[in-house]
Amino acid sequence: MTAPMPLLAVEALTKHFPSGTRDKPVRALDGVTFTVRRGETFGLVGESGCGKSTCARTIIRLYQPTDGRIRLDGTDITSLSQRQLRPFRRRMQMIFQDPYASLNARMTVRDIVAEPLAVHESALPKAEVTERVELALSQVGLSREHLLRYAHEFSGGQRQRIGIARALILHPELILCDEPISALDVSIQAQIVNLLRQLQEDLDLTYVFIAHDLSMVRYMADRVGVMYLGQLVEVADAPALYSHPLHPYTQGLLASVPVPDPAADLVARPPAIEGDVPSPIDPPSGCRFRTRCPLARPICGEASPALTDTGDGHEVACHLYGGPGQSPDHPSTTTTSDHQNHLGGNPT
Amino acid sequence: MTATGPTTPLERAPVAEAPLLSVNDLHVTFRGRSGQDSRNSVYAVRGVSFGLGRGDTVGLVGESGSGKSVTALSLVGLLPDTADVTARAITLADEPITGLSPKAMRALRGRRLAMVFQDPMTSLNPLMPIGRQVAEMLTTHERGLSRAERRQRVIDLLADVRIPEPDKRYKSFPHEFSGGMRQRVMIAMAMALRPEVLIADEPTTALDVTIQDQILRLMRRLQRESGTSILLITHDLGVVASLCSRVLVMYAGLILEEAPVDQLFARPLHPYTLGLLGSLPSARADTDEPLQSIPGQPPDMTNPPPGCPFVDRCQHARARCQTHRPPYYSVGAGHRSLCWLLDPAAPADGNPFAGVTATALAETAEKVSP
Secondary structure: OOOOOOOEEEEEEEEEEOOOOOOOOEEEEEEEEEEEOOOOEEEEEOOOOOOHHHHHHHHOOOOOOOEEEEEEOOEEOOOOOHHHHHHHHOOEEEEOOOOOOOOOOOOEHHHHHHHHHHHHOOOOOHHHHHHHHHHHHHHOOOOHHHOOOEHHHOOHHHHHHHHHHHHHOOOOOEEEEEOOOOOOOHHHHHHHHHHHHHHHHHHOOEEEEEOOOHHHHHHHOOEEEEEEOOEEEEEEEHHHHHHOOOOHHHHHHHHHOOOOOOOOOOOOOOOOOOOOOOOOOOOOOOOOOHHHOOOOOHHHHHOOOOOEEOOOOOEEOOHHHOOOOOHHHOHHHOHHHHHOOOOOOOOO | OOOOOOOOHHHHOOOOOOOOEEEEEEEEEEOOOOOOOHHHOEEEEEEEEEEEOOOOEEEEEOOOOOOHHHHHHHHOOOOOOOEEEEOOEEEEOOEEOOOOOHHHHHHHHHHOEEEEOOOHHHHOOOOOOHHHHHHHHHHHHOOOOOHHHHHHHHHHHHHHOOOOOHHHHOOOOHHHOOHHHHHHHHHHHHHOOOOOEEEEEOOOOOOOHHHHHHHHHHHHHHHHHHOOEEEEEEOOHHHHHHHOOEEEEEEOOEEEEEEEHHHHHHOOOOHHHHHHHHOOHHHOOOOOOOOOOOOOOOOOOOOOOOOOOOHHHOOOOOHHHHHOOOOEEEOOOOOEEOOHHHOOOOOOOOOOOOOOOOEEEHHHOOOOOO
């Protein structure tokens, strides 16, 4: 059985930043491993500072990884020079969170959207550039009349459309979406999410979709990775993750999402997770979640649990699932039912 | 619409007694750059009325630019000088709080009306230890405490919002606190004088979900202990459902719908509310269906439409909606909606609210606002 080659494979990817404290780097990303299949949406969720944006920026090599491997369609691009990287860069593009900061205020929409062409297809005649820009704009629901306007003339949702058009113009295979809807209003979020799904279908795109809105990720993603303090704690198909979260952190995270249903009494359920995220400069030994974990045991402080497949590709990094003989502690039967996370359940 | 008799919003509130905080026909206009030139003015709030009962938590929901924060800031008198605020009446415990001198307003703020803002980092002074900032609240409003008493009060307040080791944290600076802890400090300051009304403007928007969960629980507990009424401004319908008993849905400077929270989710009676609920992914189990996005975008508030402000994005809009602002229709206790579809004369064909019994509240009809 040979599985088709994943479009993106990330192996033990690590990115440390200097912290100002000597010898103690900020461990923003610490040994993250996952694969993204062609045509799927891989969701990456977690709280601020968990390393999800660093992960995307390291994959696209905006940051030079400290350690680990990045493979795009089988080719190791981890240590390619900027020049060698170019043909791969055009195959993966990025959409940023802040549609206000990510568009140059002094450039027209035409120039913003055409800029990747100037880098990657500089020989293209002007008429063709305009044609390509118009095509990209029409794909995101904007039109020719917007070409000569400036970013400030557009609303947040429209700016995000411009950012998407810029990402599309090189006909990429993989788009890294870093919180593409977080800065937008609810009704506009739905427009952008629908657009991204439509584009995926029309253009065979593969997405890494980063967001902290768990319900939006459930809606968008085929598979989801949950990050905590620079590490992946759980990876699973979206329906499985939301209906049977295995890691205590995933369970708590899902239980913290306020339910848009007044019948779900806030006080009736136990507080999801106490305390704050520890510093990534000095993360806890062993399992990094143990300081907030209601089920932590001595072993959690001693050894770092590895991401292990529990079956059906549902991977979890937790000592509760460490091996045979430990099933009585299996928390999915107890904690999940306590939390009653509303995002779960089988879609029917 | 012909007036058949005055019906104030107060009479429609589900609480029998007069509400603690009552806002009647609030308008806020930001004057344009060119002084008298009304073309540059922003009509941010265009006739907002509501009541907040004692011990009640009311959610004010809306998208950015809908006027919800401006409404809140006008209540505490924190709008800039470029804002023209007018209202028929704003009362706190039956006393008018409009037109107060800056001194009287300052006395009111903190002691009776407190506010928590979205971003706890910019609301705290980065150069002053946390404890001193909370103590400042007490020095301003509660003179006569000795230093030791004041320090103890602050430590108690910090402990009350579950800041770990409050006596040690007294000397910490804001940058040493996480976002959630800073928001706890802001809440401690707001609740320090046991105000009658707490206005919380997106208090958890900048926070992660697990921290948001903690803060919402904290607010709920403090409210139960102190009986403070809360006006909670948010864009998150999940937060509203968790904390509020009533909801005001605001759009383009107007309240489009007001309802008890269970009614709003079970039986929304404004196309905008329907659209908002439809754009929530968690409401849709079948993930292959596209989200019901609301097309278009909110109107330009320098030139708000004369009729219904939602008309350009509403799939049920008719000619009348373009030209005439609808009155409020009462559709049950504490439930009103600003929509022509509820008019008894509205066509039933394709009307999502066909069959709903509604009565127009005459007083609100045809209010002339720019």
